[in-house]
Amino acid sequence: MRLNNLRKTKHPLMTSLLLGAAALGAQPSLATEIAIACGSGDAADYCPTVAKEWAEKTGNDVKVVSTPNATTEKLSLFQQLLNSQSSDVDVMMIDIVWPGMLAKHLIDLSQYLPEDASEGFFPELIDNNTVDGRLVAMPWYTDAGxxxxxxxxxxxxxxxxxxxxxxxxxxxxxxxxxxxxxxxxxxxxxxxxxxxxxxxxxxxxxxxxxxxxxxxxxxxxxxxxxxxxxxxxxxxxxxxxxxxxxxxxxxxxxxxxxxxxxxxxxxxxxxxxxxxxxxxxxxxxxxxxxxxxxxxxxxxxxxxATLGGWNFAVSRYSEHPELAAELVEYITARDQQKDHALAMGMNPTIESLYQDEEVLDRNPAMSDLYETLTHGVTRPxxxxxxxxxxxxxxxxxxxxxxxxxxxxxxxxxxxxxxxxxxxxxxxx
Missing domain, CATH: 3.40.190.10 (Periplasmic binding protein-like II)
Structure with missing residues (x-):
């Protein structure tokens, strides 16, 4: 990790969490390292798996940063990192109600991803993650009451x-x-x-x-x-x-x-x-x-039904925004979302997966959930x-x-x- 940067932040919680990060997909030589803060529970179990896949396919490194389990504590940590303009975390997994709070610290992903990157996702989720015309996060998995x-x-x-x-x-x-x-x-x-x-x-x-x-x-x-x-x-x-x-x-x-x-x-x-x-x-x-x-x-x-769920965003203080955005694109792509649904039962944010026979065979309840998601209500x-x-x-x-x-x-x-x-x- 960038220890000099950590000392400058003077946040003990941040320092201990980042120093406890586990490196995945380590490659020798000149590979670029991207630090990603995954979630907890099922998200923490699978996010590192997909990040490691990306690292192995691209020849880069990923470092998974530990974060608190409690949502409020996780938000506090991210706000500390971003307000200090720390470059120690490139990619962050953020709650559905955080894009507006964190937007000024996040890159516009539409400047780095293909023009059609948001096609196929539930429109409500893309709208939720678009702040002042800037796409600041890509949807990972979703929930609804x-x-x-x-x-x-x-x-x-x-x-x-x-x-x-x-x-x-x-x-x-x-x-x-x-x-x-x-x-x-x-x-x-x-x-x-x-x-x-x-x-x-x-x-x-x-x-x-x-x-x-x-x-x-x-x-x-x-x-x-x-x-x-x-x-x-x-x-x-x-x-x-x-x-x-x-x-x-x-x-x-x-x-x-x-x-x-x-x-x-x-x-x-x-x-x-x-x-x-x-x-x-x-x-x-x-x-x-x-x-x-x-x-x-x-x-x-x-x-x-009120929508819930989690998304991936890239810090504007990342030293490698292009690669960080590429990792976000990879994690949230259809194939990886399908694997996430099959392995963990998590609800995809891409609409077509709710008609996928393999997904429905593993998770029959998703067919009932689809209609609810299409009429989901986002919090303001x-x-x-x-x-x-x-x-x-x-x-x-x-x-x-x-x-x-x-x-x-x-x-x-x-x-x-x-x-x-x-x-x-x-x-x-």
């Missing part, structure tokens, strides 16, 4: 999969009562992420967008949250707390809600696609008894740039107050409108 349900219990009690939030509420109420009467006092109708954090932003955006209430802030930067549809969506969700959803929902995150559903104590669950394999895995109480469908919608809206991160964290914080805190019974929906969206407009005048 989904509705999980117990197929056995819907059949037992004579119900179809709900298409509207009203239907979900009614069915959840009836089945919950019946299952409790049958002896399961811990059974609930609906489990979702209600803690005051980014996960609540994704849930509440789905409620509001599916009621025709917009996306908090539109693509032009105009705050749109104060409308009757948004207020109604929040009030509906608040009515679930203590009725079809436990009071503890106010502190539930993804894994807690998965645990409730996977232990057999919920009829419906809102979560990400990763749950499918786990809920059908060995030791799961509901294995072979679950289905996955698009989230419900309001009376005058359409199903809306790109348009708000550096201010997104404050926007999301204001949104999920206001939503949490409604869920907690401290505010009515109409009052919450009116207050939020004023708060975000003030923030927008200063920040975007």
């Amino acid at each position: 989904m509705l999980y349900y117990r197929t056995d219990l819907l059949e037992k009690h004579g119900h179809a999969v709900p298409e509207t939030w009203e239907e979900l509420t009614r069915i959840a109420t009836q089945v919950q009562a019946a299952e409790r009467q049958a002896g399961n006092e811990d059974f609930w109708g609906y489990s979702f992420q209600g803690r005051a954090y980014e996960g609540l932003t994704t849930n509440a955006l789905e409620w509001i967008a599916s009621h025709g209430g917009g996306t908090i802030i539109d693509s032009d930067g105009k705050v749109t949250i104060d409308n009757p549809q948004a207020a109604k969506a929040l009030d509906r969700a608040a009515a679930w707390i203590g009725t079809i959803s436990p009071e503890g929902t106010l502190n539930h995150t993804e894994e807690k809600t998965r645990g409730i559903f996977q232990s057999g104590n919920a009829l419906f669950l809102r979560n990400w696609p990763y749950v499918w394999a786990l809920a059908n895995g060995e030791g799961s109480e509901v294995a072979g008894k679950i289905g996955m469908a698009p989230l419900p919608h309001g009376p005058n809206g359409e199903s809306a 991160a790109t348009v708000t740039g550096d201010a997104y964290a404050r926007v999301s914080n204001a949104f999920f805190n206001a939503t949490h107050r409604v869920l907690s019974g401290d505010l009515e929906g109409a009052a919450a969206v009116a207050q939020l409108q004023s708060q975000l407009e003030r923030l927008g005048r200063r920040a975007w």
Whole structure:
């Protein structure tokens, strides 16, 4: 590593992480080294594999930089690196809501990649990664909010999969009562992420967008949250707390809600696609008894799923931007995305892979996911740039107050409108 540069940064966490990087695909002689910061979990397992393939094919070296598991800590590390204009990391794996925050520190990939490089990807993801006309990241894998349900219990009690939030509420109420009467006092109708954090932003955006209430802030930067549809969506969700959803929902995150559903104590669950394999895995109480469908919608809206996922970007302080961009192009290409889907079950960002027989044979649920992804909703991160964290914080805190019974929906969206407009005048 470039030790002199590291000493200049004076960031102990950064120094220890970079010094702990593992070299892959090492080549002798005059090979150029590209440092890549992969993700964690499945992403960390596979990103180095593909990077090593590229190194072996091109005769270059790659160095995989260790990063924290927690998303907020990872973002903090990247911001330290970029703000110090460090050249120690060339390629970074970034969250879907980071392009706007980091854009000024990232190269325009369209200046280095072929003109058709973005063709075939979900347009919403390319748009999300385009800031002020600059393509600052290429999509790697994606996620979207989904509705999980117990197929056995819907059949037992004579119900179809709900298409509207009203239907979900009614069915959840009836089945919950019946299952409790049958002896399961811990059974609930609906489990979702209600803690005051980014996960609540994704849930509440789905409620509001599916009621025709917009996306908090539109693509032009105009705050749109104060409308009757948004207020109604929040009030509906608040009515679930203590009725079809436990009071503890106010502190539930993804894994807690998965645990409730996977232990057999919920009829419906809102979560990400990763749950499918786990809920059908060995030791799961509901294995072979679950289905996955698009989230419900309001009376005058359409199903809306908040998009998640990760992307690859190149630091503008890289000493080798051309090679770094070439590595990004290689990792996110169709063949590598297919391998990622086959090996790890991760959801591709290239549309045609959802019709690939080999991919679908290995991951049957992807055929159901495709329709949801084509109607995915992005958080207003790109348009708000550096201010997104404050926007999301204001949104999920206001939503949490409604869920907690401290505010009515109409009052919450009116207050939020004023708060975000003030923030927008200063920040975007």
